Amino acid sequence: MPTFVPAEAPGDERGALLAFLQAQRGGVRRAALGLTDEQANQRPSASELSVGGLIKHLAEVEQRWVGMAQGQEPVIPRDQSNWHLSFQLQDGETVAGMLAFWDEVAVGTEKFIRSVASLDDTFALPEAPWYPKGARQSMRWLLLHLIEETARHAGHADVVRESLDGATAFELVDRERAAREG
Template sequence: MVTHVRAEAHGDERGALLSFLAEQRGGIRRALLGLTNEQASGRPSASELSLAGLLKHVAEVEQGWVARAKGEPPAVKRDESNWHECFVLADGETVEQQLAYWEKVADETEAFIRAVPSLDDTFPLPNDPWFPPDESVSLRWLVLHLIRETARHAGHADIIRESLDGKTAFELVGLARS
């Protein structure tokens, strides 16, 4: 399982932002260390969230936002009828497959952000009722949003993992290094 921070902060804004994003991805990856698909799919709290579901969700969300920024549709179209499916493994999906997919998405995100002419470039927000109509956001906003989204779910992952077997984020950092 890859848990290292890929993006190096070389004193530039892009590198710094990508490093923060990679760090938050690592928190979710570490929360899955040593778990079976069944354990990762467990819901040990009152929440419907599982580690496997969080993994699938953050990978889909990241891919979808970067696709929108490129002017492309997300790989998976979600609406009210299938929104719940982005939080569970389905149809033979595994944690290993989702981790590999997320790694690919992360590589594409990093390549895209490093290649754009400016983080001030903009793209339109989706035409969804929870976004203001006819609004655009910058690529800087995109990376900050991905950091926020991933960090929020990394915190959820910490709680779920600790509820499953008592392992804390600090213990998991040690395990990832060994």
């Protein structure tokens, strides 16, 4: 799980944006290190957020946005009636399973972004009251939106994890390093 985003080849904006997205995913993944599924489902702060639910939400949201950019219907249909389920692990869902799902989504994101002719290529946004009619966004915007969404929830995951057992992001990086070197 990267904690540092290395410099890309000069002008490799696509690679740099993908690296920043990967680094933010790493922050969320790190918050789950050493947690049981039961702990990952706990909501120890004032919010309804759990580490497991954040992982599920981010995997689904990334898949939804990339699919939208590809002109596909959502794989997992969500609307106002079931949006809350994207933040909750359901019966049979595990943190390990959600992390594996997110890995697959991440591979698909990178493959798609590397396949587009230009980050200036656009896709249609869905009809929604918060988007202008006929709105389009660029692939660059898509990546920046995914980075922003993931970074916001990485902060939430840090707070939830620290509320669970006092582990801070710095301690989790040290634990991760020790496990790799162990």
